[in-house]
Amino acid sequence: MDTEECDREDVLHPRKKVAFTRDRTEVGVLGAGAWGTALAVHCARMGHTTRIWCRNEEVVKAINEQHENTKYFVGFKLPENLVASTDKHDVVSRSKLLLMVIPTPHVAEVMETIAGDLRPEDQIIVSCSKGILNDTLETVDEILERVLPPAFHPRLAYLSGPNFAAEIARELPSCTTIASKTESVAIHVQEMLSTPRFRCYRTTDVTGAELGGALKNVLAIACGISDGLEFGNNTRAALITRGMNEIQRIAVAKGASPLTMAGLAGVGDLVLTCTGDLSRNRSVGLRLGRGESLSAIKGSMTAVAEGILTSKSANALAEKIGIDCPIINGIYRVIHGGDDPATVTLQVMSRDLRFEVDDEIAEKIKE
Numbered sequence: 001m002d003t004e005e006c007d008r009e010d011v012l013h014p015r016k017k018v019a020f021t022r023d024r025t026e027v028g029v030l031g032a033g034a035w036g037t038a039l040a041v042h043c044a045r046m047g048h049t050t051r052i053w054c055r056n057e058e059v060v061k062a063i064n065e066q067h068e069n070t071k072y073f074v075g076f077k078l079p080e081n082l083v084a085s086t087d088k089h090d091v092v093s094r095s096k097l098l099l100m101v102i103p104t105p106h107v108a109e110v111m112e113t114i115a116g117d118l119r120p121e122d123q124i125i126v127s128c129s130k131g132i133l134n135d136t137l138e139t140v141d142e143i144l145e146r147v148l149p150p151a152f153h154p155r156l157a158y159l160s161g162p163n164f165a166a167e168i169a170r171e172l173p174s175c176t177t178i179a180s181k182t183e184s185v186a187i188h189v190q191e192m193l194s195t196p197r198f199r200c201y202r203t204t205d206v207t208g209a210e211l212g213g214a215l216k217n218v219l220a221i222a223c224g225i226s227d228g229l230e231f232g233n234n235t236r237a238a239l240i241t242r243g244m245n246e247i248q249r250i251a252v253a254k255g256a257s258p259l260t261m262a263g264l265a266g267v268g269d270l271v272l273t274c275t276g277d278l279s280r281n282r283s284v285g286l287r288l289g290r291g292e293s294l295s296a297i298k299g300s301m302t303a304v305a306e307g308i309l310t311s312k313s314a315n316a317l318a319e320k321i322g323i324d325c326p327i328i329n330g331i332y333r334v335i336h337g338g339d340d341p342a343t344v345t346l347q348v349m350s351r352d353l354r355f356e357v358d359d360e361i362a363e364k365i366k367e
Contacts, residue, residue: 021191024048028095030088030110031129032059034303036101037073038165039128042198043099044079045171051083053091060084072303076169092117097124097192099159103304104131104214107140108147120151126178126189128159130213131306132313137320139210154182157189158206160213160265162272164279168198175199177265179209201264208260211251215328216270217307218314219243220281221288222331223274225341228289239327240274246318246325249358253321258364281307288334289341311335326351 024047029040032054044050054060062070063084067077085091092098092114102110107129118125125148127140138146145153161176168174178193178200180186186202194200203209222243226235247270248261260266273279284305287297298308315332318325326348333339 018187018190020194020196023191025096025192026094027051027097027099027192028091029053029099029101030091030114031101031103032056032063032069032084033072033101033103034069034165035128036099037063037069037076037078038168039099039101040082041076041078041169042193042195044082046193046195048097048192050079050081051085051091051094053085053088055086057086060086073165073169076166088114089117096122097126097189099126099128101128104129104133104140104143104306105309107143111144112147115148118148118152120149120155124155124157124185124189125152126157126159126193130160130210130217132214132310132317134309134313134316137313137317139207139214141206141210155185156180156182157185158209158213159189159193159200160209160269162264162268164272164276166278171197173197173199175201175264175268177209177263178202179206179265180204181206203260203263203265205257205260207254208251208256209265211254211256212247212261212266213269214306214310215247215250215314216243216273217281217305218311218328218331219247219270220273220279221285221305221307221311221335222327224279224282224285224287225289225331225334226285226345227282228286229342229345231345236274240270243274243327244270245356245358245361246323246328248361249323250314250318250321250325252361252364253323258361280305284308294335307331308335 027043027048027050029036029052032052040050040052059071062068067080129140132139144156157178157180159176159178163174163176178186178189183204190200190202223236223239226239244267248258252258280303284297311332314328318328330344330348334341334344
């Protein structure tokens with residue numbers, strides 16, 4: 001089967017067996033930060049015709065001439081068949097698989113400008129961004145469905161899992177989840193991105209994958225603060241476990257399956273981000289725990305730590321849907337209220353005692 005056949009609508013149908021494929025397509029990547037660059041490297045190495053969009057002309061020039069993203073992904077040699085451009089309309093119009101790797105606050109702005117370039121008949125968008133908007137409390141899937149034409153909604157997919165950009169670029173064995181409400185779309189993306197070094201699983205639970213990917217960043221800051229205060233391994237394990245409980249209750253209240261939280265987009269991503277030394281969000285927490293100010297931390301960073309903004313929207317979302325989330329609320333108070341982390345920890349630990357598993361989660365698992 002050639003690439004043109006592979007991308008036709010009639011090929012997108014559910015199949016019981018999904019194997020690795022040698023089919024290749026045209027990939028566009030919107031966003032040349034560390035994660036966008038790593039995904040572009042992966043696609044180019046697979047043999048896909050790959051183009052990446054970046055606003056910064058110096059970054060584009062460095063990628064095309066030096067084969068390195070000298071601003072956002074220093075030290076990684078990029079494939080020579082990876083082409084960068086400042087023309088997002090050209091990147092979009094040439095692609096059949098479009099990876100969107102844009103910080104959540106800018107998703108609507110960028111996607112509205114390219115909506116006229118999209119082709120629902122033969123193009124798929126894969127969101128690789130994670131977050132919740134502060135003002136509307138929308139996850140990325142909700143943003144995309146608001147700004148893109150309804151005809152494109154069945155062609156949307158979402159990549160979420162325990163993936164550090166540097167390790168993907170180094171081709172270290174990794175797994176991730178592809179979520180789409182249209183299973184045939186999830187299967188097609190799974191085939192186009194999977195290799196023996198990057199294994200993609202699939203799910204139709206978009207809500208669960210999106211909330212797991214967004215909310216874990218807040219818990220990573222919590223674990224970083226704990227480590228910065230030298231609270232120890234017991235505390236970190238408790239934060240991860242009880243933090244997952246909070247994520248699970250929010251996700252289930254929004255219609256997700258609790259089982260998704262036991263997968264790569266849930267506990268997998270949470271554990272990696274809360275324990276890995278490459279985690280930007282954990283690094284923010286570490287520095288807060290050691291006494292640095294948030295303004296100094298933010299001023300020294302070139303990459304986005306999504307958990308800083310998401311802590312505000314996560315706390316607001318939990319309050320809106322009536323879910324008690326003491327850890328998320330505590331991080332919100334530390335980051336946005338200036339509360340003392342050690343005092344917040346004592347307050348969280350001194351609440352009324354309760355059952356470990358909530359009734360609504362137990363009932364949902366039985367369904």
